[in-house]
Amino acid sequence: MYQYIAKRVLLTIPTLLGAAALVFLLMRLIPGDICLVRLGGGGGSFDPKALVACHTEIGVDRPVIVQFLEFIWGIIRFDFGTSMWSGKPVTTEILARLPISLEIAILGTAVAIAIAIPLGTISALKQNTWIDVAVRIFAIGGIATPSFWLGIMSVLLVLDVSAAITGTPWMPPIDYVPIWKDPIRNLSMAILPAITVGYRYAAVSMRMTRSAMLEVMREDYVRTARAKGLKNKLIVNRHALKNALLPVVTLLGIEFAFLIGGLVVTEQVFNLNGVGRLFVQAVQNQDYTLTQALVMLTVAIFVFTNLLVDLLYGWLDPRIHFA
Amino acid sequence: MRRLLTALLMALTLPAVAAETPKRGGILTYMIPADAPPSFDGHREVTFATVHSVAPFYSVLIRINPENPASSDDFVCDLCTEMPKPADEGKTWTFKIRDGVKWHDGTKLTAADVAASWNAIVNPAPGVLSARASIYAMVDTIAAPDTATVVFKLKFATSAFLPALADPYAFIYKADILARDPHWYEKNILGSGPFKFKAFELGQSISGDRNPEYYHAGLPYLDGFVGIYAPKESTRIEALRGDRAAIEFRGVPPSAVQQLQKSLGDQIVIQTSDWNCGDNLTINHSKKPFDDVRVRRALALAIDQWHGAPALAKVATLKTVGGIVFPGSPLAATKEELEKIPGFWPDIEKSRAEARRLLKEAGAEGLSFELLSRNVDQPYKYLATWAIDEWSKIGLHVTQKVVPTGPWFEAMRSGSFEVVSESACQSVINPLLDVQKFLPGDVSPQNYNQYKDPVQVAMYNKMLHETDPLKQRALMRDFEAYTLDTQAHTLMILWWYRIVAHRSYVKGWKISPSHFLNQDLATIWLDR
Numbered sequence: 124m125y126q127y128i129a130k131r132v133l134l135t136i137p138t139l140l141g142a143a144a145l146v147f148l149l150m151r152l153i154p155g156d157i158c159l160v161r162l163g164g165g166g167g168s169f170d171p172k173a174l175v176a177c178h179t180e181i182g183v184d185r186p187v188i189v190q191f192l193e194f195i196w197g198i199i200r201f202d203f204g205t206s207m208w209s210g211k212p213v214t215t216e217i218l219a220r221l222p223i224s225l226e227i228a229i230l231g232t233a234v235a236i237a238i239a240i241p242l243g244t245i246s247a248l249k250q251n252t253w254i255d256v257a258v259r260i261f262a263i264g265g266i267a268t269p270s271f272w273l274g275i276m277s278v279l280l281v282l283d284v285s286a287a288i289t290g291t292p293w294m295p296p297i298d299y300v301p302i303w304k305d306p307i308r309n310l311s312m313a314i315l316p317a318i319t320v321g322y323r324y325a326a327v328s329m330r331m332t333r334s335a336m337l338e339v340m341r342e343d344y345v346r347t348a349r350a351k352g353l354k355n356k357l358i359v360n361r362h363a364l365k366n367a368l369l370p371v372v373t374l375l376g377i378e379f380a381f382l383i384g385g386l387v388v389t390e391q392v393f394n395l396n397g398v399g400r401l402f403v404q405a406v407q408n409q410d411y412t413l414t415q416a417l418v419m420l421t422v423a424i425f426v427f428t429n430l431l432v433d434l435l436y437g438w439l440d441p442r443i444h445f446a
Numbered sequence: 447m448r449r450l451l452t453a454l455l456m457a458l459t460l461p462a463v464a465a466e467t468p469k470r471g472g473i474l475t476y477m478i479p480a481d482a483p484p485s486f487d488g489h490r491e492v493t494f495a496t497v498h499s500v501a502p503f504y505s506v507l508i509r510i511n512p513e514n515p516a517s518s519d520d521f522v523c524d525l526c527t528e529m530p531k532p533a534d535e536g537k538t539w540t541f542k543i544r545d546g547v548k549w550h551d552g553t554k555l556t557a558a559d560v561a562a563s564w565n566a567i568v569n570p571a572p573g574v575l576s577a578r579a580s581i582y583a584m585v586d587t588i589a590a591p592d593t594a595t596v597v598f599k600l601k602f603a604t605s606a607f608l609p610a611l612a613d614p615y616a617f618i619y620k621a622d623i624l625a626r627d628p629h630w631y632e633k634n635i636l637g638s639g640p641f642k643f644k645a646f647e648l649g650q651s652i653s654g655d656r657n658p659e660y661y662h663a664g665l666p667y668l669d670g671f672v673g674i675y676a677p678k679e680s681t682r683i684e685a686l687r688g689d690r691a692a693i694e695f696r697g698v699p700p701s702a703v704q705q706l707q708k709s710l711g712d713q714i715v716i717q718t719s720d721w722n723c724g725d726n727l728t729i730n731h732s733k734k735p736f737d738d739v740r741v742r743r744a745l746a747l748a749i750d751q752w753h754g755a756p757a758l759a760k761v762a763t764l765k766t767v768g769g770i771v772f773p774g775s776p777l778a779a780t781k782e783e784l785e786k787i788p789g790f791w792p793d794i795e796k797s798r799a800e801a802r803r804l805l806k807e808a809g810a811e812g813l814s815f816e817l818l819s820r821n822v823d824q825p826y827k828y829l830a831t832w833a834i835d836e837w838s839k840i841g842l843h844v845t846q847k848v849v850p851t852g853p854w855f856e857a858m859r860s861g862s863f864e865v866v867s868e869s870a871c872q873s874v875i876n877p878l879l880d881v882q883k884f885l886p887g888d889v890s891p892q893n894y895n896q897y898k899d900p901v902q903v904a905m906y907n908k909m910l911h912e913t914d915p916l917k918q919r920a921l922m923r924d925f926e927a928y929t930l931d932t933q934a935h936t937l938m939i940l941w942w943y944r945i946v947a948h949r950s951y952v953k954g955w956k957i958s959p960s961h962f963l964n965q966d967l968a969t970i971w972l973d974r
Contacts (some may be wrong), residue, residue, distance in 0.1 A: 156853020294688030
């Protein structure tokens with residue numbers, strides 16, 4: 124197993140380097156100039172000498188091949204450079220945003236699991252009943268509803284309901300406080316985005332759980348268990364659900380990896396200072412170094428989450444061996 | 447009886463007067479409608495996010511009167527003791543610096559700090575970025591002959607100097623820090639302003655505490671402030687509604703105002719002002735048929751600004767019809783003067799008939815072209831959509847291409863556009879410098895019209911060196927008519943309208959025509 128993990132980790136190196144080369148080239152294909160965005164974006168006047176000084180300062184006036192080699196050399200040394208926009212180390216920029224993105228991803232995943240697995244299982248067990256129909260409508264609703272709309276609506280709902288009850292509109296805090304500093308304030312800020320994200324996430328997972336359970340419940344070993352007189356609860360919990368979870372775990376893993384850097388809209392709606400928002404800023408500002416580092420981070424998260432999911436398979440299904 | 451009435455009147459008015467007596471204390475939370483600024487250095491940056499974040503920490507030499515921020519010529523001292531009279535035929539300006547001003551680290555601020563800061567702005571060291579250095583082309587030397595005096599010597603006298611000196615980004619930095627590391631202020635804050643730096647949460651918020659040793663007696667009123675970065679408009683409006691923030695200083699669109707008023711009633715106060723941001727449609731002279739002045743004039747004539755303005759004002763941050771100078775300022779055209787310029791004629795049918803005639807004469811009837819626009823709703827896309835509709839009324843077929851800021855700039859710089867919707871936002875109203883935007887690209891790099899015109903440059907230089915207000919005004923009219931009519935180099939479309947919504951308990955802040963001005967928060971107090 125350790126040999127398998129080592130092999131998988133080594134395989135990530137060419138993946139990461141390939142992604143690095145691709146993002147480096149793609150960023151430079153986008154027309155525009157970070158210095159021009161910085162100096163002229165506000166619509167005011169600026170000194171043309173400042174534009175030249177800006178190019179020199181961030182090094183974009185050097186040959187592209189020199190910039191590329193420097194970038195690759197930096198990756199090899201785990202040095203992703205400094206943000207062209209803020210001049211701060213890229214790692215500082217990302218680490219400042221990572222906790223909130225991780226927290227929302229974890230809470231969102233928890234919400235999704237709490238909703239998807241019980242409802243998906245019930246839906247499968249009560250196939251074609253009104254319960255199944257209700258659960259499927261709930262799931263389709265989650266898939267069909269855009270996150271940004273749900274986010275805005277949830278805030279407006281809180282404002283309107285609080286205004287109707289107390290006469291004064293109330294909304295959760297909009298400035299992030301780490302959970303270890305003020306857990307109540309932190310959770311009151313994080314709960315709405317977690318539900319918003321978790322609902323859509325749960326909807327997809329719920330449908331996957333349902334279909335996997337339906338398939339497993341028709342397997343020979345489930346029929347055998349029934350024939351042996353095992354209680355239905357035991358069959359579902361010990362035999363069926365554990366096997367049905369394999370595709371669900373894969374899905375949860377992919378979704379979790381996506382949530383770290385992909386909560387672009389949710390972070391904007393709830394004013395969360397997360398990695399997704401940083402990603403948008405970096406691309407808008409044409410901050411090459413920061414965008415490159417964020418893409419690398421996303422690739423790394425996907426690669427390692429997939430590895431983790433593969434390892435979980437072994438725990439869920441003892442028949443799976445790593446070689 | 448009269449005494450009784452007087453006493454009754456006093457009794458009725460006293461509570462109101464008392465309510466307006468500033469109260470001390472409290473923390474002001476406000477929204478900064480942007481991502482965090484690239485750096486804290488005002489000399490280096492141009493984004494309002496820098497001013498909204500760090501202006502409360504710094505002093506400036508002079509500024510627009512915070513009690514009269516709509517004025518274009520009411521300048522008052524911040525660090526100086528009194529506004530000087532120029533000597534040497536307007537070429538020497540001597541400022542006396544306040545005594546007893548302290549930096550937030552407790553050391554004394556002197557004239558050497560003021561001179562060093564201004565030298566860093568006007569003559570930046572190699573490798574140091576000073577975004578507005580070129581507007582100080584009139585400045586020859588800046589010196590501090592003693593600890594309480596700063597002398598500016600100019601190359602030529604011009605009325606553009608004093609407004610340029612009141613630039614809200616011209617923060618006074620500590621001379622020894624600048625000498626040691628000219629980049630220090632990009633990542634650090636040390637000022638002498640009304641608030642002391644408290645914390646900066648990267649990308650999220652900035653906060654400050656009251657400076658008890660502030661040199662303006664009795665100020666600031668607040669104990670501190672927190673500025674929260676929120677680029678998304680809906681978040682900011684919700685935060686105002688839910689009282690998570692008390693104000694957003696930049697400006698909100700009319701629809702948001704209606705929403706807030708409906709929801710909060712008298713708990714929300716609206717302040718409005720014409721905004722020193724003018725929209726223009728830039729025509730690429732290097733693309734046919736736009737090299738023909740008749741076509742450019744036709745484009746201007748087709749647009750009905752007088753009737754379009756009130757309609758657009760209902761949905762966009764646009765309102766005022768004006769020429770190239772900020773409407774209402776002493777150098778701006780009056781309505782009668784404007785109405786003589788094509789594109790501002792009061793009879794739109796006459797204008798459009800003339801536009802059709804010009805297009806026919808130029809062989810450009812039914813012309814099709816692309817209008818490039820920035821992917822920013824307010825007001826770019828609104829303005830572009832409206833202009834396209836206006837042009838369709840003279841048979842033009844125009845499509846809007848919306849691109850992000852980077853590609854938008856790239857297209858303008860490289861000249862790969864036909865017509866582009868852009869705007870210019872200035873801070874202190876300084877028409878002589880503000881209209882530099884309309885000079886040809888070889889003189890003003892922010893002009894993307896792709897033409898050269900030595901006549902226009904000569905007209906501008908004459909105006910810049912003229913110090914007699916009446917003669918200057920006449921020269922400005924000539925320059926404006928030449929730019930918008932004779933050559934129709936650009937199409938000046940509506941000026942922005944600034945609407946600031948804030949909680950009714952926020953007092954002591956007055957709206958100005960620029961979101962860069964009046965941001966040190968010293969006079970703000972909370973009535974609760």
